[in-house]
Ligand SMILES: NC(=O)C1=CN([C@@H]2O[C@H](COP(=O)(O)OP(=O)(O)OC[C@H]3O[C@@H](n4cnc5c(N)ncnc54)[C@H](O)[C@@H]3O)[C@@H](O)[C@H]2O)C=CC1
C-alpha cells in the first residue's frame with residue numbers, strides 16, 4: 001500500500017495512476033465530503049470527469065494512511081510543516097516523498113529540509129517535474145524527477161512509483177530538484193504577466209531564459225548541481241509552466257497583466273515562493289531581479305509595466 005496525504009489535484013492524480021497499475025492506495029483528505037465523493041461516487045472533486053479506479057480509497061483518519069511505508073505528501077508547500085506536525089505515528093524507516101513545489105516561508109528551506117527537521121527518523125524525498133495533474137489522471141505520458149539523498153532508497157521509490165505512463169528519473173540532488181520546481185512557478189507568473197500585458201512572445205522567451213539564469217544562480221549557490229537545473233525538474237517544468245494556460249501560476253500572471261481578478265481559492269505556489277526567494281537572495285547576496293519584481297507585482301507594490309521598465313533598464317551586463 002502507498003499512502004497519499006492531501007486529496008487535491010496532484011495527490012489524487014498520483015493516487016489514480018498508482019491504483020491503475022494495481023498498487024493499493026489510501027488517500028487522506030481533511031474534508032469528509034471529499035472522502036465521501038472518492039469512496040462512494042468514485043469521483044475526485046479536484047479532477048472533474050475522471051472516474052477513479054478500484055484500489056483507491058480515502059479516509060479522514062491519518063493513522064490509516066501513515067501505516068504505509070511510502071507516503072506521498074501532496075499538500076501545498078506552506079501547509080507541509082503543519083501537516084507533518086499532525087502525524088504522531090512513528091515514521092522510522094518510512095519514505096516521505098514531498099510532492100509540493102515551493103519554499104517554506106518560516107524557515108526559507110525546501111520540502112526535504114522541512115521533512116528532515118520534523119521527522120528526522122524518516123527518509124525524505126521529492127517528486128517534481130513537468131506534469132499537470134489532469135494529464136497524469138488521464139493516463140497521458142509524463143516524465144518526472146524523483147530526488148532522494150539516499151540513492152538506494154531513491155531507486156526503490158523510483159521503481160515503486162513508475163508505471164507505463166509515468167516515468168521517473170532519479171537524482172540525489174534534492175536541492176537542485178526542489179529549487180527548480182519552486183522557482184519555475186515564479187518565472188511562470190512573470191511570463192503570464194508579460195503575455196497578459198501584451199508584451200509578446202519575444203519578451204516571454206527573454207524572461208524564461210533570464211529566469212532560468214536566476215534559478216541556476218540561486219540553486220548552485222545553495223549547493224545544487226548545475227546539470228539538475230537543466231533536467232525535468234528545472235528546464236522541463238519551466239518550459240511547461242511558462243507556456244500553458246493549464247498552469248495556475250501562468251494564469252495568475254495573465255490576470256495580473258490584464259488587470260483582471262483571480263480566484264484566490266486556487267493554489268498558486270509562485271506567490272509565496274517569490275517572497276521566500278527574494279528574502280533568500282537578499283540574505284545570500286544572490287541577484288534575482290525577475291523574482292523580486294514578481295514578488296512586488298504579486299503584492300501590488302509595483303505594476304507590471306513598472307516592473308518591465310525596471311528590468312529593461314538595469315545596468316548592461318555579460319550574459
Ligand atoms: N496540480 C498540478 O498539476 C500539480 C501540482 N503540484 C504541486 O502539488 C502541490 C499541491 O497542489 P494541488 O494538488 O494542485 O493543489 P490543490 O489546491 O488541488 O489541493 C491542495 C490540497 O491540500 C489540502 N490542503 C490545503 N491546505 C492544507 C492544510 N493546511 N492542511 C492539510 N491539507 C491542506 C487541500 O484540502 C487540498 O486537498 C503544490 O505544491 C503544487 O505545486 C505539482 C505538480 C503538478
Ligand SMILES: O=C(CO)COP(=O)(O)O
Pocket residue numbers: 101129130131132185188237240241246247248249250267268269
Ligand atoms: O507544477 C505544475 C506543472 O508541472 C502545475 O503548475 P501550476 O501549479 O502552475 O498549475
